[in-house]
Amino acid sequence: MKNGVDRNRATFTPWFWSYRWAARIEAVIVACVFAGVVFIMGFLFQMPGPLVVHVDDDVREPIKGARVRCTSPDGQTSYAGLTDVFGEAKWPGLAKGPWKCDVTPPDRYHAGTTTGYAVVVSRHPAMWTTAIERPGRLSVQVVRPEGAPRAKVAVRAVCGNETWEARAGLLDGRALLFVPHGVPCRVGLVRPELPGYGPSTQRTLSCETEPCSEQLSAGVGQEASAVLKPSLQQWLAVRPPPEPDKPSDH
Structure with a gap:
């Protein structure tokens, strides 16, 4: 002390630097935590992307x-x-x-x-x-004969080795077929092979007994149209059987 002023500055000793066992244990824990953080960060940087x-x-x-x-x-x-x-x-x-x-x-x-x-x-x-590339589309209008019962008749497109079958609408009689673009196709009414739509395993049409279209094709993403007008006998020949009524809960 000089002139009433203490020249010895106060010093701070970290708890970790003391020689107590508790301090040593805490120092080890802190070091492990930092090492774990560094390891995790390195692991994250090396993780493969999706x-x-x-x-x-x-x-x-x-x-x-x-x-x-x-x-x-x-x-x-x-x-x-x-x-x-x-x-x-x-x-x-x-x-x-x-x-x-x-x-x-x-x-x-x-x-x-x-x-x-x-x-x-x-x-x-x-x-x-x-x-x-998008496929071509064939929009087919099936004209129901007068007096014939309504039905979702099957329409099939045959384009070489490729086929597509779909059902005409019960009310509007329209069917949309997806076909390979730029390939000549013929469309006709058939007995249904599929319950809905998709490629058919049968690559033939019965144009002698059922109505068929002339050859037509559609480009990438384009749409062509055709109209099929079956007679009453032709309609009844390809008409699928009516679907059974769903059982009631009572």
């Missing part, structure tokens, strides 16, 4: 329901799924490296499987985008 496969058409509209299968770089593991309303199928946390992905569009596109690759890396998503 694998995303995006499927859209030629006008960049997403395609829902496309079948996607991706195979790991070593070929030992594969994942399969369907694209959602955004046209995407995704899988997080996959092994790093080039993944092979196969995309099969819905049946109405009449297109084969497309193959591509996406490389999974750390943190960033691996994305592969493929585009499928």
Whole structure:
């Protein structure tokens, strides 16, 4: 002390630096916590990003329901799924490296499987985008004969080796068929093979006994139309049996 002033400044000794056992234990715990945080941050930085496969058409509209299968770089593991309303199928946390992905569009596109690759890396998503051309559309109007009972008759398009079958509307008699674009097709009434719509296994039409259209085709995303006018006998020949009444709850 000089002139009434204490020249010795107060010092601060951290609790961790003391030689007490409790302080040593706390120091070890703090060091472990910091080491754990550093390890977790390093692990997060090394985590692989998600694998995303995006499927859209030629006008960049997403395609829902496309079948996607991706195979790991070593070929030992594969994942399969369907694209959602955004046209995407995704899988997080996959092994790093080039993944092979196969995309099969819905049946109405009449297109084969497309193959591509996406490389999974750390943190960033691996994305592969493929585009499928839209099919052609055939709008068919079936004219119900006067006095004939209403029915959802089946209409089939035969386009070489490709087919599509659908049911005409009960009230408006319209059927929409999806066909491969640019391929000549014929449309006719048939006995139903499918309960709804889709590709048919039968690639023939009975044009000798049932009404058929002339050859017609539609381009990518385009629509062509046809009208079928069956006679009463032809209508009754292809008319599906009436659906049974649903059992009541009582």
